Amino acid sequence: MSSILTTVLTAADTARALPYPALARQIEAMLRDPAVVVPARIVQALPGGGSLFVMPAADAHVAITKLITFTPDNARRGLPSIQGDIVVFDVTTGSRIAILDGPTVTARRTAAVSLLAAQKLAPRTDGPLLIVGAGVQGRAHLEAFHAGLGLLEVWVASRNPASADALVRHAQTLGLRARRVDDADAALADCPLVVSTTPAQHVALRAMPRCDAFVAAVGAFTPAMVEWDAAICRRLAAEGTLVVDTRDADHEAGDLLQAGIDVSALPTLADVVLNKQTWVACPKADRQGPVFFKSCGWGGWDLAAARCVTDISP
Known part of the structure; x- marks a missing residue:
């Protein structure tokens, strides 16, 4: 794993790391991988009509938790409707190896x-x-x-x-x-x-x-x-x-x-x-x-x- 994974990836960093054809191939590979475990996500309603999403998943190598908010009215505030991060851990050591920009990944x-x-x-x-x-x-x-x-x-x-x-x-x-x-x-x-x-x-x-x-x-x-x-x-x-x-x-x-x-x-x-x-x-x-x-x-x-x-x- 690259040393860049010990840092927080900006939105631009995250985008560069996720070219669409390669990401589509990885999605197909993930669907074929029997080690993948994805529990049901938690959707917590927030005051004002927003929601907090908590989405864990893991395979034999990495574990992630996605923490994002979805606020439909944010367009009129000049803010993105989706905000948050994805935290990535090494399964073997439990170490945090990356924080990805949540809206970009989404x-x-x-x-x-x-x-x-x-x-x-x-x-x-x-x-x-x-x-x-x-x-x-x-x-x-x-x-x-x-x-x-x-x-x-x-x-x-x-x-x-x-x-x-x-x-x-x-x-x-x-x-x-x-x-x-x-x-x-x-x-x-x-x-x-x-x-x-x-x-x-x-x-x-x-x-x-x-x-x-x-x-x-x-x-x-x-x-x-x-x-x-x-x-x-x-x-x-x-x-x-x-x-x-x-x-x-x-x-x-x-x-x-x-x-x-x-x-x-x-x-x-x-x-x-x-x-x-x-x-x-x-x-x-x-x-x-x-x-x-x-x-x-x-x-x-x-x-x-x-x-x-x-x-x-x-």
């Missing part, structure tokens, strides 16, 4: 999970990519899909046109063709790749994705949050293929739970990676509809980031 590992899901599940990866929500996660997913899929074109929709324009300019600096769209529902008809990264305080998408689309829905990560219309979610369940990131989604996937879908019956990303019976038996062969990947977050993704930083392989 953004990058979430986008890398979506990237891995797209690599495994997307019928088409040539784009255009429609990003709905132009905040931190919108930018992370743009960068991840560009780095991992060779994406060439992106469309951006946001309730804040200035934010959408800023993300479009960032995409152009990466060499992408990019433009703002003001009607996300209409844009779905032209985009085989879709990522929804809104604050998920209300329904943002009310149209059906195209039949060859891959959708990564990441904004809603509690039962009360929602991005996608319930009727569309039910159509996706009937006509397409639904996959969740982990079994934690059974009680956290607000979009699907509010639509009355039995989330516990859906395959997970691990089922897909490991080709488990849950995935093999999924009645997808006779479906021509979209693939809808619902991501809610998991301490295992943060463990994968720690493994990436510490160059740990199973």
Whole structure:
């Protein structure tokens, strides 16, 4: 392990240590590692509507605890909605070996999970990519899909046109063709790749994705949050293929739970990676509809980031 791991990594240090393609590979390796243990996370409600998340995880080499706060109203305060750190320990000695920037890890590992899901599940990866929500996660997913899929074109929709324009300019600096769209529902008809990264305080998408689309829905990560219309979610369940990131989604996937879908019956990303019976038996062969990947977050993704930083392989 590098000596840099005895120091606190800044946001920039953390980002440099987590290139998206390498992080996606480490996430897949982590899903294949039987030594990984991830207890249920603790979500403590805070006065004023915020939440404290405590997320431990470990494998044979490293143990982590993620400590972050999520404060939805922070945008109006000019503060990030997610703040905190990830503490990494050496399993053998118990020594603290790194402190990673929590918001940076959260953004990058979430986008890398979506990237891995797209690599495994997307019928088409040539784009255009429609990003709905132009905040931190919108930018992370743009960068991840560009780095991992060779994406060439992106469309951006946001309730804040200035934010959408800023993300479009960032995409152009990466060499992408990019433009703002003001009607996300209409844009779905032209985009085989879709990522929804809104604050998920209300329904943002009310149209059906195209039949060859891959959708990564990441904004809603509690039962009360929602991005996608319930009727569309039910159509996706009937006509397409639904996959969740982990079994934690059974009680956290607000979009699907509010639509009355039995989330516990859906395959997970691990089922897909490991080709488990849950995935093999999924009645997808006779479906021509979209693939809808619902991501809610998991301490295992943060463990994968720690493994990436510490160059740990199973």
